Amino acid sequence: MKEFLNESGVFFAVLGAALAALVPGIASAKGVSKGGITAAGIITEDPSLFAKALILQLLPGTQGIYGLIIAFITFAQIGVLGGSSDISLVKGLLYLAACMPMTIVGYASAIRQANAAIASMGVLAKRPDQFGKSMIFPAMVETYAILALLISILAVSGVSGINI
Amino acid sequence: MALLQMQRIYIYALKKDRKQILELLQRRGVVEVRKMLKEDKVFSRSDYSTVRQSLEKNIAIADESLAVLNNYVKEDHSLLASLQGRKELPVEAYDSFKEKYMPTIDKAKRIIELTKYIAECRAELSKLQTQVEIIKPWVNLDIPLNFKGTKYTAGFIGTLPRPYTAEEIYERLAQYMPLDVNIISASKDQTCIFVLCLKDHKDKVYEILREMDFALPSLSIDIPPAEKLIQLDQQMEDIQIQIDASIDEMVSYDEYRSDLKFLRDYDTMRLEKYEVLETLLQSKNVFIVTGFIPKKDGASLQEELTAKFTAYVEFEEPKKKDDVPVLYKNNGFSAPLESVVNSYSPPGKGEIDPTTVMSLFYYALFGLMLSDAGYGLLMVIACGVGLIKFRDTIEESMRKTLKMYLYCGIATIFWGIMFSSYFGDIIDIVAKIYFRATDLPIIPPLWFYPVEKPMLMLTFSMAVGLLHLLTGLGMKGYQLIRRKDIKGFIYDVVFWYAILISSAILLLSMKMVTDILGISPNIPDTAVDAAKIAFVAAALGIVLTNGRESRNPFKRFLKGLYALYGLSGYLSDVLSYSRLLALGLATGIIGTVVNQMASMLAKGVVGTIFFIIIVVVGHLLNMAINLLGAYVHTNRLQYVEFFGKFYEGGGNIFKPFSIKTKYYKIKESS
Numbered sequence: 001m002k003e004f005l006n007e008s009g010v011f012f013a014v015l016g017a018a019l020a021a022l023v024p025g026i027a028s029a030k031g032v033s034k035g036g037i038t039a040a041g042i043i044t045e046d047p048s049l050f051a052k053a054l055i056l057q058l059l060p061g062t063q064g065i066y067g068l069i070i071a072f073i074t075f076a077q078i079g080v081l082g083g084s085s086d087i088s089l090v091k092g093l094l095y096l097a098a099c100m101p102m103t104i105v106g107y108a109s110a111i112r113q114a115n116a117a118i119a120s121m122g123v124l125a126k127r128p129d130q131f132g133k134s135m136i137f138p139a140m141v142e143t144y145a146i147l148a149l150l151i152s153i154l155a156v157s158g159v160s161g162i163n164i
Numbered sequence: 165m166a167l168l169q170m171q172r173i174y175i176y177a178l179k180k181d182r183k184q185i186l187e188l189l190q191r192r193g194v195v196e197v198r199k200m201l202k203e204d205k206v207f208s209r210s211d212y213s214t215v216r217q218s219l220e221k222n223i224a225i226a227d228e229s230l231a232v233l234n235n236y237v238k239e240d241h242s243l244l245a246s247l248q249g250r251k252e253l254p255v256e257a258y259d260s261f262k263e264k265y266m267p268t269i270d271k272a273k274r275i276i277e278l279t280k281y282i283a284e285c286r287a288e289l290s291k292l293q294t295q296v297e298i299i300k301p302w303v304n305l306d307i308p309l310n311f312k313g314t315k316y317t318a319g320f321i322g323t324l325p326r327p328y329t330a331e332e333i334y335e336r337l338a339q340y341m342p343l344d345v346n347i348i349s350a351s352k353d354q355t356c357i358f359v360l361c362l363k364d365h366k367d368k369v370y371e372i373l374r375e376m377d378f379a380l381p382s383l384s385i386d387i388p389p390a391e392k393l394i395q396l397d398q399q400m401e402d403i404q405i406q407i408d409a410s411i412d413e414m415v416s417y418d419e420y421r422s423d424l425k426f427l428r429d430y431d432t433m434r435l436e437k438y439e440v441l442e443t444l445l446q447s448k449n450v451f452i453v454t455g456f457i458p459k460k461d462g463a464s465l466q467e468e469l470t471a472k473f474t475a476y477v478e479f480e481e482p483k484k485k486d487d488v489p490v491l492y493k494n495n496g497f498s499a500p501l502e503s504v505v506n507s508y509s510p511p512g513k514g515e516i517d518p519t520t521v522m523s524l525f526y527y528a529l530f531g532l533m534l535s536d537a538g539y540g541l542l543m544v545i546a547c548g549v550g551l552i553k554f555r556d557t558i559e560e561s562m563r564k565t566l567k568m569y570l571y572c573g574i575a576t577i578f579w580g581i582m583f584s585s586y587f588g589d590i591i592d593i594v595a596k597i598y599f600r601a602t603d604l605p606i607i608p609p610l611w612f613y614p615v616e617k618p619m620l621m622l623t624f625s626m627a628v629g630l631l632h633l634l635t636g637l638g639m640k641g642y643q644l645i646r647r648k649d650i651k652g653f654i655y656d657v658v659f660w661y662a663i664l665i666s667s668a669i670l671l672l673s674m675k676m677v678t679d680i681l682g683i684s685p686n687i688p689d690t691a692v693d694a695a696k697i698a699f700v701a702a703a704l705g706i707v708l709t710n711g712r713e714s715r716n717p718f719k720r721f722l723k724g725l726y727a728l729y730g731l732s733g734y735l736s737d738v739l740s741y742s743r744l745l746a747l748g749l750a751t752g753i754i755g756t757v758v759n760q761m762a763s764m765l766a767k768g769v770v771g772t773i774f775f776i777i778i779v780v781v782g783h784l785l786n787m788a789i790n791l792l793g794a795y796v797h798t799n800r801l802q803y804v805e806f807f808g809k810f811y812e813g814g815g816n817i818f819k820p821f822s823i824k825t826k827y828y829k830i831k832e833s834s
Contacts, residue, residue: 055792055795055796058789058792059796061789062750062789062793065750065754065789066746066750068753068754068757069749069750069753069754072753072756072757073615073753130507131507132506132507132508132799132803133507133508133803135799136799136800136803136804139796139797139799139800140804142797143740146742146743146746146747147739149746150622150742150745150746153618153745153746153749154618154619157618
C-alpha cells in the first residue's frame with residue numbers, strides 16, 4: 001500500500017499535463033477555426049487584408065501554446081522526459097491541481113477571445129485603418145490566459161520543491 | 165520628441181497661373197489645404213463635380229482594365245516586389261502624357277470591351293456544346309429530327325427513359341403492324357427510337373408509346389443530325405477563332421500596361437487637384453489658397469512662388485480654435501514607431517508626441533518577449549538585406565516598418581544573449597549529439613535562465629513594468645507643467661509618485677513578499693519608516709485633492725477616496741507585465757521542445773536530414789507565432805498601460821496636397 005502511494009503519483013501528474021495540453025488546445029482550435037471562417041469572408045471582399053485578418057485569426061491560438069508550455073514544464077519536472085519518475089500520490093495530485101488554472105482558463109478565454117477577434121474583424125472589414133485599435137480588444141482577453149499561465153508555471157515549479 | 169510647428173498660409177495669385185501654381189504645390193506636398201475664409205460677393209467657390217466624376221470614372225476604368233489584363237498576362241509579382249517601391253519618372257513624362265491620354269483611355273475601354281466579348285463568346289460556345297451533347301445520340305439517324313411522316317405513314321422520333329430492345333417495342337405495338345422500329349442508339353438512361361407506322365394507326369401507336377414514357381427530343385432541327393453536327397462543329401470552331409483572336413489582341417495590350425498605370429496615376433493627381441480647386445476662393449482674376457504649412461517649409465515656398473509667379477504669400481500663427489494638423493519630427497531611431505502611435509491616435513491638441521519615450525520601451529519590451537538571439541538575428545538579417553538592397557527605391561512607410569523590426573531584432577538579440585537562448589538550446593543539442601560535448605552549456609547566459617528562475621524573471625518583469633508606468637506618469641507631469649498647471653502637477657503626479665514608490669518600498673520590506681519573489685533587497689529601517697510617512701501623507705493628499713473638480717466637499721472627499729482606490733489599478737497594471745515572463749518563456753520552451761523532438765531522430769545521415777528539417781520548420785513556426793505575440797502584446801502594453809497614464813490622442817495627421825500615386829512617382833528636375 002505504501003509503495004502504491006509512493007509511486008502512483010506520476011499518473012495524476014501526467015494527467016494534469018495532458019489536460020493542460022488537451023483542453024486549451026481544443027479551445028484554441030475552435031477559436032482559430034471560428035476566426036478563420038470570418039477571415040475567409042473578409043478575404044473574398046478585399047484580399048489585401050489577408051495579413052491583418054490572419055493576425056486576428058491567430059490571436060485565440062496562443063492558449064493552446066500556453067497549455068503546451070505547462071505540459072512541457074510538468075513533464076520536465078516529473079522526469080517523464082528522462083530521469084526517475086517516482087512521485088508520491090499527494091505530489092501527483094498537487095501537479096494535477098497546478099495544471100488546472102491553465103486548463104480551465106485556457107479553455108474559457110480562447111473561446112471568448114475568438115468572439116472578440118471576430119468582432120474586431122468586423123472593424124477590419126469596415127475600417128481597415130483602425131486595425132491597431134481593433135487588435136487590442138481581443139488582446140485584453142488574453143491577459144487572463146497569461147495570468148493563468150503564470151500561476152500554473154509558478155505552481156508547477158513550486159510543487160517540485162515541496163518534499164512530500 | 166516633437167511635432168513640427170504649423171502656421172496658416174494664404175497664397176493670393178492670378179488665375180492665369182492657377183494650373184502651374186497648383187501643380188507646383190502638389191509636387192512640393194507641403195501644404196494642407198483647408199477652407200479658412202468665407203465666400204463673399206467677389207470671391208466664391210466653384211463646383212467641379214462633373215469633372216471629378218469623369219476623372220473618377222477614368223480611374224475606375226484604368227483599374228478595371230489593369231485587373232483584366234492581369235488575368236490574361238500575369239505581371240511577374242515577386243514577394244520582394246512590394247519592397248521595390250514606385251518607379252520614378254521625370255516631370256517631362258507627366259507633361260507629355262497629354263498626347264497619349266485619349267488613346268490610353270480608348271485602350272482601357274477596349275480591354276474591358278474585349279473581356280466582355282470573350283465572356284459572351286464562351287457562353288455561346290457552351291450553349292453549342294450542349295446542343296452537340298443532345299444531338300450526338302441521333303447521329304446515326306439519316307432523316308431530320310422533326311420528321312413527322314409521309315403521305316401514308318406517321319413517324320415518331322424520340323426517347324424512352326430506359327434501355328429497350330427492338331423486340332420489346334415490336335411486342336408492345338404488335339397489333340398495329342405493319343410498322344418499322346429502329347433503335348438509333350441505347351444507353352442505360354435512355355433509348356433513342358424511330359418508329360414508322362401507317363397513318364391510320366398514328367394516334368393509337370402514340371398512345372402506347374406515351375405509356376412507355378416516350379418523349380420528343382428537346383431540339384427540333386430540319387436537317388439530318390449528322391449534318392447538323394458538322395454545322396455546329398464549324399460554328400464552334402469559328403467562335404474559338406474569335407476568342408483566340410480577342411485573347412491575342414488582349415495580350416498585345418500588355419505593352420501598354422505602363423501607360424494604363426500612368427493613366428491611373430495621372431487622373432488620381434488631377435482628381436486631387438480638382439478637389440483642392442473646389443475649396444479655393446476665386447474672383448474673376450484672382451484666387452486664394454488657404455491652409456496649413458510646417459513653419460520650416462514656409463520661407464522656401466514663399467520664395468519659389470513669388471519668384472516664378474505674380475503671387476503674394478502671407479503667414480499667420482494658427483488661431484486658438486484651429487484644428488491644427490500634426491506632423492511628427494523624430495530621429496531615425498524613433499520615427500519607425502510613429503505608425504504605432506498613429507494606429508492608436510495622433511497627438512491631440514496641446515499634447516506632446518510620445519514616440520521617442522515610447523520607442524525605448526517598445527524595442528526593449530519586444531525583445532524581452534521574443535528573447536531569442538537566433539530569431540533576433542534572422543529579423544536583423546531579413547530587414548537589413550531589404551533596407552540595403554532597395555535603399556534607393558523603397559517607399560518611406562516600408563522603410564520605417566523594416567527599420568522598426570530591425571531595431572526590435574537587435575533588442576531581441578540582446579535579451580537572447582542575456583538569457584542564453586539561441587534557437588532554443590540548439591547549440592547545446594548539436595554539441596551533445598555531434599561533438600559529444602559534456603561541458604554544457606556551451607554559452608552560459610549573461611544573466612540567468614528564465615526557465616530555471618521564473619520568480620526572478622517575474623520580479624524583473626514587474627520592475628520593468630513599474631518603470632514603464634512611472635515614466636508614463638512622468639510624461640503626464642511634463643505635460644501638466646507645459647500647460648503651466650502646477651497644482652495639477654503636484655496633486656496628480658507628485659502625490660502619485662510618492663504613493664507608488666513608498667508602497668513599492670513597503671511591499672519589498674515585507675518578508676512574505678520577498679519570500680515569494682525570492683529576493684532579499686535589505687531595505688534599511690529608516691527608509692521603511694520614511695516610506696510609511698510618505699505613504700500616509702500622499703494618500704491623504706490624494707484623498708483631499710483628487711476630487712477637486714467637485715464643489716460639494718462631501719462629494720469631493722468621496723471622489724478623492726475613489727481616486728485613491730486607483731492604486732489597485734496600478735497593481736493590476738504592474739501584474740499585466742507578467743506577460744513578459746509568460747511570452748518569453750513560451751519562445752524558449754517551444755524552441756526547446758522542437759530541438760528535443762529533432763534530437764530524438766538525429767542518428768546517421770538520414771536522421772541528420774530529418775533533424776535539420778524539423779529544426780528549420782519548427783523554429784520558423786515558433787518564430788512566426790511568437791513574433792505575432794510579441795507585436796500584439798508590446799502594442800497592448802504601450803496602448804493600455806503606458807498611454808493610459810497620460811495620452812489621449814485625437815489629433816489629425818497632416819495631409820498635404822500632394823502626389824498620391826499608386827505606380828509612379830514624379831522625379832523633380834532640380
